[in-house]
Amino acid sequence: MLFAGCNSNQSIVNPATEQARQIDRLWWAMFVGAMVVFATVVFLLVLAFVRRRTAPSHDDRRPYMVVVGGGFVAPVVLLAILFGFVIDVMPAVSTPPAGSTRMTVVVIGHQYFWEFRYPGTGAITANELHLPANTPVEIAVRTADVIHSFWVPRLNRKIDMIPGRTNRIEIDAPTPGVYRGQCSEFCGEGHALMAFDVIVQPPAAFRQWLANQQQTPPAPSGVAAAGLQVFQSAGCGSCHMIAGTSAVGQVGPDLTHVGSRSTIAALTLPNTPQALYDWITDPQRYKPGARMPGFSSLPAGQRHSLVAYLESLR
Amino acid sequence: MAIIEGADARGVERVERLDRIWRERPGLTGWLTTTDHKRIGLMYLVTSLLFFAAGGVEALIMRTQLATAGERVVGPERYDQLMTMHGVTMIFFFVIPLSTGAFGNYLIPLMIGARDMAFPRLNALSFWLFLGSGILFYTGLAIGQAPDAGWFNYVPLASRQYSPGLGIDFYALGLILNGASSTVAAANFLVTIAKLRAPGMSLNRMPLFCYANLAASFSLLFALPVLTVDLMFLELSRKFGLHFFDPGRGGQPLLWQDLFWFFGHPEVYIIVLPAFGIATSIIPTFTRRRMAAFPLVALAELLVAFIGFGVWVHHMFTTGLPTIALVFFAAASLIIVIPSGIQIYAWCMTMVTGSPEFRTPLLFIVGFILFFVFGGLSGITLAAVPFDQQVTDTYYVVAHFHYVIWGAAVFPLLGGLYYWFPKVTGRMYHERMGQISFWLVFAGTNVTFFPMHISGLLGMPRRVFTYPGNLGWGPENFVSTLGAFLLTGGLVLIAVNLVYSRLRGEPAGPNPFGAPTLEWTTTSPPPPYNFAVIPEVTSPYPGWDDPTREADTRRLERGELVLEHGHETPATTPVDGRLDEIVSMPSDSPWPITLAAVTTIGFAMVLSNHLIGAAIMAALAAAALCAWHAHEPEAG
Numbered sequence: 036m037l038f039a040g041c042n043s044n045q046s047i048v049n050p051a052t053e054q055a056r057q058i059d060r061l062w063w064a065m066f067v068g069a070m071v072v073f074a075t076v077v078f079l080l081v082l083a084f085v086r087r088r089t090a091p092s093h094d095d096r097r098p099y100m101v102v103v104g105g106g107f108v109a110p111v112v113l114l115a116i117l118f119g120f121v122i123d124v125m126p127a128v129s130t131p132p133a134g135s136t137r138m139t140v141v142v143i144g145h146q147y148f149w150e151f152r153y154p155g156t157g158a159i160t161a162n163e164l165h166l167p168a169n170t171p172v173e174i175a176v177r178t179a180d181v182i183h184s185f186w187v188p189r190l191n192r193k194i195d196m197i198p199g200r201t202n203r204i205e206i207d208a209p210t211p212g213v214y215r216g217q218c219s220e221f222c223g224e225g226h227a228l229m230a231f232d233v234i235v236q237p238p239a240a241f242r243q244w245l246a247n248q249q250q251t252p253p254a255p256s257g258v259a260a261a262g263l264q265v266f267q268s269a270g271c272g273s274c275h276m277i278a279g280t281s282a283v284g285q286v287g288p289d290l291t292h293v294g295s296r297s298t299i300a301a302l303t304l305p306n307t308p309q310a311l312y313d314w315i316t317d318p319q320r321y322k323p324g325a326r327m328p329g330f331s332s333l334p335a336g337q338r339h340s341l342v343a344y345l346e347s348l349r
Numbered sequence: 350m351a352i353i354e355g356a357d358a359r360g361v362e363r364v365e366r367l368d369r370i371w372r373e374r375p376g377l378t379g380w381l382t383t384t385d386h387k388r389i390g391l392m393y394l395v396t397s398l399l400f401f402a403a404g405g406v407e408a409l410i411m412r413t414q415l416a417t418a419g420e421r422v423v424g425p426e427r428y429d430q431l432m433t434m435h436g437v438t439m440i441f442f443f444v445i446p447l448s449t450g451a452f453g454n455y456l457i458p459l460m461i462g463a464r465d466m467a468f469p470r471l472n473a474l475s476f477w478l479f480l481g482s483g484i485l486f487y488t489g490l491a492i493g494q495a496p497d498a499g500w501f502n503y504v505p506l507a508s509r510q511y512s513p514g515l516g517i518d519f520y521a522l523g524l525i526l527n528g529a530s531s532t533v534a535a536a537n538f539l540v541t542i543a544k545l546r547a548p549g550m551s552l553n554r555m556p557l558f559c560y561a562n563l564a565a566s567f568s569l570l571f572a573l574p575v576l577t578v579d580l581m582f583l584e585l586s587r588k589f590g591l592h593f594f595d596p597g598r599g600g601q602p603l604l605w606q607d608l609f610w611f612f613g614h615p616e617v618y619i620i621v622l623p624a625f626g627i628a629t630s631i632i633p634t635f636t637r638r639r640m641a642a643f644p645l646v647a648l649a650e651l652l653v654a655f656i657g658f659g660v661w662v663h664h665m666f667t668t669g670l671p672t673i674a675l676v677f678f679a680a681a682s683l684i685i686v687i688p689s690g691i692q693i694y695a696w697c698m699t700m701v702t703g704s705p706e707f708r709t710p711l712l713f714i715v716g717f718i719l720f721f722v723f724g725g726l727s728g729i730t731l732a733a734v735p736f737d738q739q740v741t742d743t744y745y746v747v748a749h750f751h752y753v754i755w756g757a758a759v760f761p762l763l764g765g766l767y768y769w770f771p772k773v774t775g776r777m778y779h780e781r782m783g784q785i786s787f788w789l790v791f792a793g794t795n796v797t798f799f800p801m802h803i804s805g806l807l808g809m810p811r812r813v814f815t816y817p818g819n820l821g822w823g824p825e826n827f828v829s830t831l832g833a834f835l836l837t838g839g840l841v842l843i844a845v846n847l848v849y850s851r852l853r854g855e856p857a858g859p860n861p862f863g864a865p866t867l868e869w870t871t872t873s874p875p876p877p878y879n880f881a882v883i884p885e886v887t888s889p890y891p892g893w894d895d896p897t898r899e900a901d902t903r904r905l906e907r908g909e910l911v912l913e914h915g916h917e918t919p920a921t922t923p924v925d926g927r928l929d930e931i932v933s934m935p936s937d938s939p940w941p942i943t944l945a946a947v948t949t950i951g952f953a954m955v956l957s958n959h960l961i962g963a964a965i966m967a968a969l970a971a972a973a974l975c976a977w978h979a980h981e982p983e984a985g
Contacts, residue, residue: 043807043819043820043821043822044820045807045808045809045820046806046807046821047739047740047743047805047806047807048806048807055739057735058735058736058738058739061733061735061736062730062736062806065729065730065733065736066730069726069729069730072722072726073722073723073726076693076718076719076722077719079694079697079698079700079701080697080715080718080719082701083697083700083701083703083705086701088702088703088704089704090637090704091636091638091702091703091704092638092702092703093638094702095641095642097698097702098642098695098698098699098701098702099641099642099645101694101697101698102642102691102694102695102698103642103645103691104694105693105694106645106649106687106690106691106692106693106694106695107687107690107691109690110686110687110690111687114683114684114686114729117683117729117733118679118680118683120733121679121733121735122676124734125672125675125676125734125735128735128738129672130669146511180505181503181505181506181511182503182505182506182602184667184742186810188739188808192667192735192739193738193739193741193742194667194669194738195667195668195669197602197669198505198596198602199596199597199601199602200596202668202669203669215808215820217808217810218810219741219742219743219810219811220503220742221429221498221499221503221506221742221812223429223498223506223511224425224426224429224497225425226425227425227810227812227813227814227815227816228815230817323425324425324426
């Protein structure tokens, strides 16, 4: 009823991991406690209205007892219980102890997209975080510019990405699936359109994906080869990186395997040839504030071959 | 006024002499040079309500943009400006100036039986600096350079590298100026409450409204300088390239957050404490009963201000601080519930054991209690670290703090507008229209802000100009937007009621509600000198000890503390309220407004990089200060 939409994929009350479930339980316990306390106050106000004494009582003893009982004794007891609950849940969502996880992914926030690095493998991707199921993974977050916050509500709490610091949380998702996340610290014009997907795969499928991401894409042929030339002549490589080419830019997302992703521009558009074409033509139209300039000055044919090249990078 | 009507010829002659001594200049000059706390309070009232209208329009545009997914009313650039302007306006240019500037200024001298604030010219300076800071801040919007990094203005987003325009400079310099205004006002309130209470008003007889204002002023005085330092670090970084926040040069971005929230959380209590004060004024009047557990409530008000300084880190639970810090600040954030709980049950029990009459002001206080408890309970959930780490920066938090800052802090202000309207204007408001306006505003508040709890739990982040349609946030946002317009309707009805009643209301007389505090023992509106005779105080509710004020009439005739030979008010000892001395008060002066104008222009010149012009303005400000002090009131 109240949470009719609680199947939605970014919901706090739709947990998919043990950590998120513990926080969800904490929430419902607090919700019930809060409603009980709220009811006592409503009861007193209704009592005042129903009674409406004709003459006030000036006896202060009973009010004192209620004030001390309701305002001091009851809160001390309830808050002590709550504090115990909080202390109990905190370790599960704190920085994972060294050596307690099986792998690490480095997440770097950019205005306005997500970069994911898999240390020790050389794989770099953007806006789609692939993780193996049933594996405790350490997520180490940093930022390339302003403060962002990494948040996938169904998997765990959020953690801020602050210049000069590396913060860590753990994700251990039992069930393969796609979980939506979104930047949750205001980071500028593109903040609302800085989302990402966490794609949890069975470990074997994940290993296969990771192996593919480490491959240098084969040299393009046909239209795609023309696209590579456009990519190089239009200066795309000063911001983007594609392994095996001269493009080594660090400003925008790594495009080495861009064709294998299902969305572009941090979940703003689906990764179809038409959407990619539109995006290259005028990014500001779809994501105001995006750092990428529009390339409507390139002849349409060149833009089409550029799209063909990018889509071939799987 | 009963006191004068019953007086003999000698008493009437004394009052006529007071009228001559305290007469103010007529017309516009009178307003520009006034040092009368009531006139300054009224100027605060009108100005802060104008800013409220601006902040409200900003909110309505944002709600319209968020009505449905993918709306295109404004783009992100404009939305981020509106979001920043709305937050800063409502906090710094509406709630604080209204609650302390307008209500505090107008009422505190009247409630403690004084003839003015302790430093009347400083009081005028506070107002003119406030007006100057507001004009400076809104100039940014007028020239299309509004700040857009949120009211919390985190670095490095707010640094010159990521926000190169002038917007952030308008924010920083406007708030430094605004902070100067509030700091000066806070010092003035502290001294006024400590020293100018009428003889007999020992601390245990001081109205709870004054306790609340005392606590808020204490918090302001110690919290605001921290914000000012933070803003100065920011401006020094932006204008002169210093590195307070730059980790590459040994700076620390979290320094901004620590200093900002060290101010920012006491700020919440600065906002709600005056509301507590209004509640503790309205409840006894309409229940015909003294506040239950009076000493505990007074203590609780002071404790809230004190503990409020120990909780700021709960705004930073997701920044990756060590667990021990999180645990400490979670505990502190839970402990502050206790003084709030004491007050809530004291308000309720006063109503239960009193004989409540649910007229418009009391209705707003009932609404306030419900919102404060609801917002307080959602606040407790935010002290639970792991849950906070989920919902912080989502709409759940937006819902929480609007229940507290809008529902709990502003509802008493609205109730207070009705309650003291007869005192200020001498006319009654329209009761029926008043009750309808309450129900509209009450319903509008819930319809607007309740659904935000749900959208927040469903994962909707704050500070987004748009959202996708497939995440289940659509219905909540649409209902919120409808609620915002309903709420606006209720507020417009309040404005209509007060304007209509100002012109056509029934004459109110000095005390239409049979209220017990001193402001109701004088005429409505009060004369420039407030009281013909400094009233006698026998309890926190002197109006109920002697409803006819017979004793004061006799004292007027005898000439006891009438002080009809100069611009004077009595000063008393801070604890026992024994008569200490008679102090001479300055009368109207052109220097406060001059000093404020020159300072504001100087700040505008710093902002636009005219540093020589700014230096000239600083010299002029020094000259204005000298002229100000060339005219000291003569010693009694």
